[in-house]
Amino acid sequence: TLGHFPQSFQYASIGGFAVTRSSGQSSAGYGRFDSLVVGLTVATPQGTLQLGNSPANAAGPDLRELIMGSEGAFGVVTAVRVRVRPLPQVKTYEGWRWASFAEGAAAMRTLAQAGMLPTVLRLSDENETAINLAKPAEVGGESAGGCLMITGYEGTPEAVEAKKAAVTALLAGLGGENQGPDSGQAWSDGRFHGPYLRDSLLDVGVLVETMETVTFWSNLDHVYTAVKDALVGALGEATLVLCHISHVYETGASLYFTVATKAADEPLPQWDVAKQAASAAMVRNGASITHHHAVGQDHKPWLAEEIGPVGVQMLRAVKAEIDPTGVLNPGVLIP
Incomplete structure (x- = not known):
């Protein structure tokens, strides 16, 4: 077994796990998905990239890390080689x-x-x-x-x-x-039952959504309070904010928020206001814009603030060299 069973498991693919840096509920024992990847085969407009020919090396930067988290912007993952363990007794x-x-x-x-x-x-x-x-x-x-x-x-x-x-x-x-x-x-x-409740709740006028972040232990309580306050400030005092920690490290932990409030006539703009407020609270209080939901389009506006101008320049340079015409999953990741 990989021991990797995120809540998205029923609809996810192994390549998707890799390019979004997925993290499952047993991450404390088995690790995040990126820690389970031994090798990758990636189809790019410039040819095939084959990575992971040894268990460890010092042959420059680990290019597997460039693909993991890339969300398909640098290539299409066609094969993933992973570490498996015996099924638990x-x-x-x-x-x-x-x-x-x-x-x-x-x-x-x-x-x-x-x-x-x-x-x-x-x-x-x-x-x-x-x-x-x-x-x-x-x-x-x-x-x-x-x-x-x-x-x-x-x-x-x-x-x-x-x-x-x-x-x-x-x-x-x-x-x-x-x-x-x-x-x-x-x-x-x-x-696995929780996500199936969302549509039923929307049908009866309850807006429910989730978001997550990660920060150091010394900053955890500060971020927890700041994000909750931002969500209530954006959605009103009747908003219910739930939170849990489910991914833990020596240096810090994730915070996963579930939000419920009365849905407006137009719930998408309503949620967009709340998402913007909470995302700002995360990044400006020293937390990451995402722990395991990846960047996509929703989080892209906040990525530059997190990785800085040089980080943005590096991502753009790789994209321009590997995919100069922009055919690979356009619109995601790259600020």
């Missing part, structure tokens, strides 16, 4: 309760920096926890109902037992409350 999940989102995030940071990440590690803020546990009376944050963390373990029985024991001891020592397997298993069983 055991999969098990648990839920943990934390008094606040900040406390849960601090525990995630401790796990990551101690080199003790489970296969799955996810933390919902107070609002998302209340919604997921069907407790709407607790929506509103301020530790109303605490925060739910999901831990998941995959592998051999011996490896799972050892990792689970170590993680359990650390989380309990930090003040987490073990909720047992039920909430964790419920999350696993229903994790």
